[in-house]
Amino acid sequence: MRQAYQKDIWRTIVKTKRRFLSILIITVLGVTMLTGLKAGCVDLRQSADHFYDEQNLYDIKVVSTLGLTKDDVKALARFKEIQVLEGSYEETLVLTMQKQKQRIGVKTVSEQGINQPYIKVGRLPEKANEIAVSEKYSKAVHAKLNDSITFDEAKDSVLHQQTFIITGIILDPMNISVDEGATSFRSTSQVDDTFFVSKSAYDNNIYSSIYITLKDTKELMCYEKTYEQRVHASMDKIGKEIKQSRENARSKAMKQKAVATYQENKKKMDRQFSKAQEELDAAKAAVQAAQQAVDQPASNAQTQQAREKVLQENLALQKQQQSLTKKKREAYAQLATAKEAIDTMPKAIWYVQDRKAIDSYTSVQSDASSIETVGTAFPIVFLAVAMLISLTTITRMVEEERGLIGTYKALGFSNLAIYGKYVIYACAACLLGGILGDVCGFLLLPKFLFTIFQVLYKLPVFTLCFDYVYGVGGVALFVVCIVTTAYLACRVELRLTPAVLMRPKAPHSGSRVLLERFPAIWKKLSFLNKVTLRNLFRFKKRMIMTITGIMGCTALVLCGFAIRDSVNDLMPGQYEKLYQYDFMSVVKEDAYARIHASLAKDAAIKDYVGIRIDTVKVKAAMKGQEETVQLMVFPDDKAINGYIGLRNREGEAIPLKDGIYITQNVASVLGFDVQDHIYLQNMAFIEKEVPVKAIVQNYLGNVIYMNQKTYAALFGKYQPNGFLAHFHSAYQKEIPYAKDFAKQQDVLSAVSTKKLKQQFAEAFSLINVVVYLITFMAAGLAFVVLFTLSTTNISERERELATIKVLGFYEREVHLYVNKEILILTLFGILLGLPLGRVLSGMLTDALRMPSIHFAISVHGLSYVYAAGLSLLFALIVNIITNRTLNDIHMVESLKSLE
Numbered sequence: 001m002r003q004a005y006q007k008d009i010w011r012t013i014v015k016t017k018r019r020f021l022s023i024l025i026i027t028v029l030g031v032t033m034l035t036g037l038k039a040g041c042v043d044l045r046q047s048a049d050h051f052y053d054e055q056n057l058y059d060i061k062v063v064s065t066l067g068l069t070k071d072d073v074k075a076l077a078r079f080k081e082i083q084v085l086e087g088s089y090e091e092t093l094v095l096t097m098q099k100q101k102q103r104i105g106v107k108t109v110s111e112q113g114i115n116q117p118y119i120k121v122g123r124l125p126e127k128a129n130e131i132a133v134s135e136k137y138s139k140a141v142h143a144k145l146n147d148s149i150t151f152d153e154a155k156d157s158v159l160h161q162q163t164f165i166i167t168g169i170i171l172d173p174m175n176i177s178v179d180e181g182a183t184s185f186r187s188t189s190q191v192d193d194t195f196f197v198s199k200s201a202y203d204n205n206i207y208s209s210i211y212i213t214l215k216d217t218k219e220l221m222c223y224e225k226t227y228e229q230r231v232h233a234s235m236d237k238i239g240k241e242i243k244q245s246r247e248n249a250r251s252k253a254m255k256q257k258a259v260a261t262y263q264e265n266k267k268k269m270d271r272q273f274s275k276a277q278e279e280l281d282a283a284k285a286a287v288q289a290a291q292q293a294v295d296q297p298a299s300n301a302q303t304q305q306a307r308e309k310v311l312q313e314n315l316a317l318q319k320q321q322q323s324l325t326k327k328k329r330e331a332y333a334q335l336a337t338a339k340e341a342i343d344t345m346p347k348a349i350w351y352v353q354d355r356k357a358i359d360s361y362t363s364v365q366s367d368a369s370s371i372e373t374v375g376t377a378f379p380i381v382f383l384a385v386a387m388l389i390s391l392t393t394i395t396r397m398v399e400e401e402r403g404l405i406g407t408y409k410a411l412g413f414s415n416l417a418i419y420g421k422y423v424i425y426a427c428a429a430c431l432l433g434g435i436l437g438d439v440c441g442f443l444l445l446p447k448f449l450f451t452i453f454q455v456l457y458k459l460p461v462f463t464l465c466f467d468y469v470y471g472v473g474g475v476a477l478f479v480v481c482i483v484t485t486a487y488l489a490c491r492v493e494l495r496l497t498p499a500v501l502m503r504p505k506a507p508h509s510g511s512r513v514l515l516e517r518f519p520a521i522w523k524k525l526s527f528l529n530k531v532t533l534r535n536l537f538r539f540k541k542r543m544i545m546t547i548t549g550i551m552g553c554t555a556l557v558l559c560g561f562a563i564r565d566s567v568n569d570l571m572p573g574q575y576e577k578l579y580q581y582d583f584m585s586v587v588k589e590d591a592y593a594r595i596h597a598s599l600a601k602d603a604a605i606k607d608y609v610g611i612r613i614d615t616v617k618v619k620a621a622m623k624g625q626e627e628t629v630q631l632m633v634f635p636d637d638k639a640i641n642g643y644i645g646l647r648n649r650e651g652e653a654i655p656l657k658d659g660i661y662i663t664q665n666v667a668s669v670l671g672f673d674v675q676d677h678i679y680l681q682n683m684a685f686i687e688k689e690v691p692v693k694a695i696v697q698n699y700l701g702n703v704i705y706m707n708q709k710t711y712a713a714l715f716g717k718y719q720p721n722g723f724l725a726h727f728h729s730a731y732q733k734e735i736p737y738a739k740d741f742a743k744q745q746d747v748l749s750a751v752s753t754k755k756l757k758q759q760f761a762e763a764f765s766l767i768n769v770v771v772y773l774i775t776f777m778a779a780g781l782a783f784v785v786l787f788t789l790s791t792t793n794i795s796e797r798e799r800e801l802a803t804i805k806v807l808g809f810y811e812r813e814v815h816l817y818v819n820k821e822i823l824i825l826t827l828f829g830i831l832l833g834l835p836l837g838r839v840l841s842g843m844l845t846d847a848l849r850m851p852s853i854h855f856a857i858s859v860h861g862l863s864y865v866y867a868a869g870l871s872l873l874f875a876l877i878v879n880i881i882t883n884r885t886l887n888d889i890h891m892v893e894s895l896k897s898l899e
Contacts, residue, residue, distance in 0.1 A: 019393045022788040023429035030382035031437025034474040036445030041368035047462045055116045055173035058211040065685040066348040067206035083215045086112040087207030094152040099743035105191040108199045114211045122168030128200040131164035158204040177360035250348035258342045391485040396792045406501025426486040434475030550829025553782030554871045558837025560774035561863035569858040574699040581643045581724040591746030608725035617681040620670040629702035633711045643724045647697045659693025661705040665854045667695045786878040819879040826875040830868045
């Protein structure tokens with residue numbers, strides 16, 4: 001009996017292979033969506049974490065406003081949690097590259113292996129005249145090993161030399177973001193590139209920063225809370241135990257050094273002025289003696305000449321005395337200023353930071369979290385539709401096998417055994433679909449996502465990982481849901497006795513529809529239209545299933561198009577509505593006046609405004625997450641007009657006044673609002689707590705706007721270093737102009753908005769690939785839903801369809817009889833799915849919170865047409881396929897099927 005039972009299960013699978021495949025395909029699609037997007041994000045984090053561990057990236061970084069010393073290193077070394085720590089030197093130099101100025105951060109290679117650069121070609125520098133450069137630089141200038149590079153002369157540089165020999169091409173583990181070309185808008189770095197030299201290249205004993213690695217942190221995943229808790233515990237300990245004492249010690253040492261220098265200079269100045277006065281006094285005495293000699297009465301020519309000479313010497317001495325007095329007054333004024341500066345010398349402040357101070361580190365987490373949002377929302381819809389379709393499929397199968405179930409019960413099979421047949425059937429489809437879904441989700445989809453990640457990040461290797469929770473849990477979720485539907489479908493039938501089950505089930509009774517209450521309309525309908533309307537309400541469960549399935553699939557398809565529309569609208573919103581200038585440049589502060597004058601004479605420039613462009617770090621709490629943003633300071637409130645369109649989150653234009661105007665991207669990520677207090681830190685490590693005046697719209701990147709008065713109150717003297725400009729409307733060479741402008745001496749950067757638009761279009765062409773993926777998955781689900789429900793509809797109405805064939809209906813009329821119902825239900829599903837898709841799109845884009853991009857929901861009219869058209873197209877394709885099934889119905893066999 002057991003063998004016959006097993007054969008019956010197998011024969012049922014073979015006989016109803018279409019139904020079996022429909023459950024399997026729905027499970028494949030759902031599991032792929034659930035595991036694939038999640039797995040891709042986990043793989044990104046794991047790849048980054050593995051790279052950080054391999055390169056021994058720091059856990060804690062300490063910087064100070066007055067630098068750090070070996071005594072600070074010794075003080076930190078007392079903590080038992082610390083595994084390795086080392087002081088590091090770094091400075092920013094200017095390098096002329098292809099006639100353009102580039103700001104290069106020159107770091108030292110750690111002797112302890114902390115923040116070890118990843119070697120792509122060659123080796124790390126070992127001698128004072130060696131340097132390792134980035135791949136970005138080597139590609140830009142076609143640099144090779146053993147080539148030499150020379151930095152522009154810098155007066156305050158502490159490097160032994162300015163010319164170095166290239167020994168290697170490397171990747172900085174503290175910057176894995178692609179900050180060039182199409183994705184350059186994501187970069188907020190204050191330098192254009194980073195090179196590495198050996199410690200022997202520096203002539204300095206003051207560290208720029210101290211990097212620390214902790215014990216047993218490599219075993220932890222750096223993007224998990226456990227790692228953050230361990231690092232923050234050590235940071236708190238450093239802050240409580242030695243931070244203040246080391247700040248006081250450094251402040252005292254710097255003040256003592258300054259006082260000693262002041263006293264030494266004062267003594268030296270006193271000696272020099274005393275010596276000069278003594279020499280002048282001696283000269284005066286000699287002149288006085290000569291004066292007495294010539295004062296004797298005499299009238300010869302020689303005596304007259306001597307008198308004139310003494311007079312000239314007297315005048316010269318008077319001038320020298322006046323000059324000495326002036327120099328003395330100026331020198332002592334400078335000493336007084338120096339004394340005042342010593343008295344008001346700022347105190348050393350320590351900043352203890354974790355890895356969140358690295359922009360690319362936080363970008364990995366925010367990008368992965370955004371994609372995971374999609375990976376959470378879409379599978380929910382897939383799961384809901386899968387449950388509905390499975391319930392319909394298994395219910396129909398149970399109804400078809402009522403007689404067999406009655407026979408099983410009559411033969412003595414238990415209800416559990418009968419349940420088992422349909423549970424095994426559903427479970428087999430789910431397990432097989434789940435395994436295929438895991439293969440697609442953990443192998444194929446992550447590899448697809450890696451093509452996008454490789455455009456955003458410079459990670460040398462992307463690793464594939466299997467997440468047991470999602471891999472097994474995702475399959476188990478679908479198995480539980482679909483097996484539950486199989487149980488519910490069997491439960492009603494198994495309550496009946498074998499005798500009842502062996503008799504055919506009474507057909508669905510017809511019922512009057514609402515339209516019949518309006519005879520004027522009802523009587524004008526044809527016979528087929530009347531039958532169609534009655535059949536729609538006769539099979540209410542199938543009607544609900546079809547409408548719900550098409551509604552969900554249409555909503556998903558519209559979501560895909562909505563993401564595309566929202567991305568496509570970012571560019572005009574950013575570079576036409578908000579950024580209204582045509583050209584932006586950053587120059588050296590001491591060259592500002594000269595370049596300002598040259599722009600006034602430039603025939604291509606219509607108008608321009610001088611501003612200050614800087615970089616600041618923002619955080620909502622002292623120990624919270626921080627983001628690096630661009631700072632634009634305008635000389636007065638009206639200077640911003642015509643260059644930047646300030647709009648609040650509701651889209652209303654607002655003027656620039658005193659206070660901080662910050663963009664909504666960073667406000668959303670860090671979680672603050674208007675009037676909340678935030679912390680700003682400039683590149684000189686001056687940190688201020690300020691209230692937020694307004695939160696303004698911005699789609700790409702993050703900016704803080706303020707006027708000169710606000711800047712001066714926060715950070716001191718205002719010195720402009722940049723320009724925003726408009727070209728004449730007839731001027732068409734914006735990109736070459738910016739490129740040539742950047743080649744000028746003392747110009748640090750120059751870019752046209754036309755070039756930024758091109759880079760944006762290139763970067764976000766990738767989003768179309770994501771849209772196609774989502775649309776394909778949703779379309780596949782829609783097709784399976786329609787096909788399953790259509791075949792179920794035909795199978796449960798074979799006798800009815802055979803009857804109308806016997807009555808003389810042509811094939812085309814039979815097709816129309818069935819297909820019209822599917823098309824009407826599809827249209828209802830589309831009408832309900834489009835507004836649902838709009839709501840889901842809004843929720844999805846709101847959840848996509850990224851530090852560098854703000855998605856404002858936008859759904860174009862054509863997207864509604866495309867989403868509706870695709871769903872309708874699938875319905876027509878399904879109708880064409882099922883027409884063959886209608887043609888194959890055997891009239892005699894179908895009419896005698898109950899016998």
